[in-house]
Amino acid sequence: DTGVSQNPRHKITKRGQNVTFRCDPISEHNRLYWYRQTLGQGPEFLTYFQNEAQLEKSRLLSDRFSAERPKGSFSTLEIQRTEQGDSAMYLCASSFENTIYFGEGSWLTVV
Amino acid sequence: SQELEQSPQSLIVQEGKNLTINCTSSKTLYGLYWYKQKYGEGLIFLMMLQKGGEEKSHEKITAKLDEKKQQSSLHITASQPSHAGIYLCGADLNNFNKFYFGSGTKLNVKP
Numbered sequence: 495d496t497g498v499s500q501n502p503r504h505k506i507t508k509r510g511q512n513v514t515f516r517c518d519p520i521s522e523h524n525r526l527y528w529y530r531q532t533l534g535q536g537p538e539f540l541t542y543f544q545n546e547a548q549l550e551k552s553r554l555l556s557d558r559f560s561a562e563r564p565k566g567s568f569s570t571l572e573i574q575r576t577e578q579g580d581s582a583m584y585l586c587a588s589s590f591e592n593t594i595y596f597g598e599g600s601w602l603t604v605v
Numbered sequence: 606s607q608e609l610e611q612s613p614q615s616l617i618v619q620e621g622k623n624l625t626i627n628c629t630s631s632k633t634l635y636g637l638y639w640y641k642q643k644y645g646e647g648l649i650f651l652m653m654l655q656k657g658g659e660e661k662s663h664e665k666i667t668a669k670l671d672e673k674k675q676q677s678s679l680h681i682t683a684s685q686p687s688h689a690g691i692y693l694c695g696a697d698l699n700n701f702n703k704f705y706f707g708s709g710t711k712l713n714v715k716p
Contacts, residue, residue, distance in 0.1 A: 536693050536706035592636055594704055598647035
């Protein structure tokens, strides 16, 4: 499969724990995006990388959230000290030139 | 997303009826994507439109991008229960520095 890959697909964690999601973009795609989607809403932009550089961060990305793309390939999104309000689907996308592709998403449930 | 307005927010139609969903932007759309999403699942790519006046069809779904490239419509002909889901428009408003989504249209098709 050469699409955008996200894992884990589902994660249940206790409030206060840290979680990390990984996104493997399509090979050679230089742009990578993270979005968050809660029930009944469209996906909301979180952050964007061009190669390894994080070019933009949404105000939604509080200081408990950090995203990295160390070698310009895969990316990780870490949420520290999770709160119940962090429960959502976290979507990753990658793009090259003018076409964007989305992963299946990683569902987070904070209990 | 305030950048993309989708209407209606929700729609209930009888099986066999036609319907239209609209996506409007205040900025020029460099690329307009339509996605379908089942509850709790990832995005299913439907169509992408780039040129003003462009129209694409797949099975019973037709999408159009107006000449000014600021509005798109998604039309479903003879709707079926399998068409039920959330329809999202997504767009590049800044030549791929950021990809925005509409808030989605929830479609129910009554048998």
